[in-house]
Amino acid sequence: MSHVLKAESIGVRFGGVRALDGVGLRLAAGEVCGLIGPNGAGKTTLFDVVSGILRPDTGRVLLDGADITRRSPVWRARHGMRRTFQRRQLFGQLTVGDNLLVAQEWRRGGADPGRAAALLRACGLDALSDAYAGTLPVGQARMVELARAAADRPRVLLLDEPASGMTAEERALLAAAVRHLAEDDGCAVLLVEHNVAFVMELCSRVMVLDLGQVLAEGTPAAIRADERVREAYLGTQTPA
Numbered sequence: 543m544s545h546v547l548k549a550e551s552i553g554v555r556f557g558g559v560r561a562l563d564g565v566g567l568r569l570a571a572g573e574v575c576g577l578i579g580p581n582g583a584g585k586t587t588l589f590d591v592v593s594g595i596l597r598p599d600t601g602r603v604l605l606d607g608a609d610i611t612r613r614s615p616v617w618r619a620r621h622g623m624r625r626t627f628q629r630r631q632l633f634g635q636l637t638v639g640d641n642l643l644v645a646q647e648w649r650r651g652g653a654d655p656g657r658a659a660a661l662l663r664a665c666g667l668d669a670l671s672d673a674y675a676g677t678l679p680v681g682q683a684r685m686v687e688l689a690r691a692a693a694d695r696p697r698v699l700l701l702d703e704p705a706s707g708m709t710a711e712e713r714a715l716l717a718a719a720v721r722h723l724a725e726d727d728g729c730a731v732l733l734v735e736h737n738v739a740f741v742m743e744l745c746s747r748v749m750v751l752d753l754g755q756v757l758a759e760g761t762p763a764a765i766r767a768d769e770r771v772r773e774a775y776l777g778t779q780t781p782a
C-alpha cells in the first residue's frame with residue numbers, strides 16, 4: 543500500500559515533558575484513521591507536527607515520499623493538506639457558501655461552485671448555503687468547517703475533534719460525509735476525537751497514543767480487545 547502521509551520517529555519535548563517520543567504514523571489514500579488517547583497523550587502535538595505548526599525535535603514527516611518536515615503550514619496546505627482546529631475558525635460574517643468559495647479561491651484553480659454545492663449537499667448543508675456562518679449552532683458550524691476544509695479537494699485531511707458539540711444526528715451526518723470524502727474522493731483522513739464510539743464506528747484503523755507513545759494500532763475490533771488500551775484509556779470510557 544502506498545502511503546500519502548508518513549511520520550517517522552517523531553519526538554517533541556516541552557521543557558521536561560516528552561510530548562511525543564518516537565511516534566510513527568502512516569496514512570493511505572482513502573483511509574479514515576482515528577487518533578485517540580487520554581488527555582495529554584500527545585494527540586494535538588502530533589497534529590501540530592504533521593500540519594507544520596510545530597517542528598519536531600526528532601523524526602520527519604513525508605508527503606508522497608518527500609521530506610516536508612521543514613515546510614511551512616501554508617506550503618503543506620498548498621500541496622493538498624488541510625486541517626481543522628478544536629476552536630472554530632469560520633468566517634462568521636460570510637455565508638456558508640462563501641466560506642467554501644473563499645477556501646477554493648486562494649489556490650490557483652479559482653472557485654468551483656459545482657464542487658462547493660456538491661459538498662454542501664454531502665454535508666447536509668444545502669439549505670444553509672445563504673446563512674451567515676456566525677449565526678449557526680455549533681454542530682452545523684463544525685460541518686461547515688469540514689466542508690470548507692474539503693472544498694478544494696485535499697488529499698490529506700486532519701480533523702481535530704470534528705464531532706465535539708454535535709448531536710447524535712449531526713454525528714451520523716458527519717460520519718457519512720467523512721466516508722464520502724475518503725471513499726469517493728480518495729482523501730486520506732486522520733481525526734482526533736474524544737468520542738470513542740464515534741471513532742470506532744467511522745474509522746477503519748485506530749491509533750492509541752499514551753504518554754507520547756503509540757500504545758496500540760489496529761482495527762477498531764482489535765483496539766477494543768487490547769488489554770493495555772483498556773487499562774490506559776478505555777476503562778474510563780464507554781466502549782462502542
Ligand SMILES: Nc1ncnc2c1ncn2[C@@H]1O[C@H](COP(=O)(O)OP(=O)(O)OP(=O)(O)O)[C@@H](O)[C@H]1O
Nearest residue numbers: 556559560561579580581582583584585586587588
Ligand atoms: N506549548 C506547550 N508547552 C508546554 N507543554 C505542552 C505544550 N503543548 C502541550 N504540552 C504538553 O505536552 C503533552 C501532550 O499534550 P497534547 O496537547 O498534545 O495532548 P492531547 O493528547 O492533545 O491532549 P487533549 O486530549 O487534552 O487535547 C501534555 O503533557 C501537555 O501538557
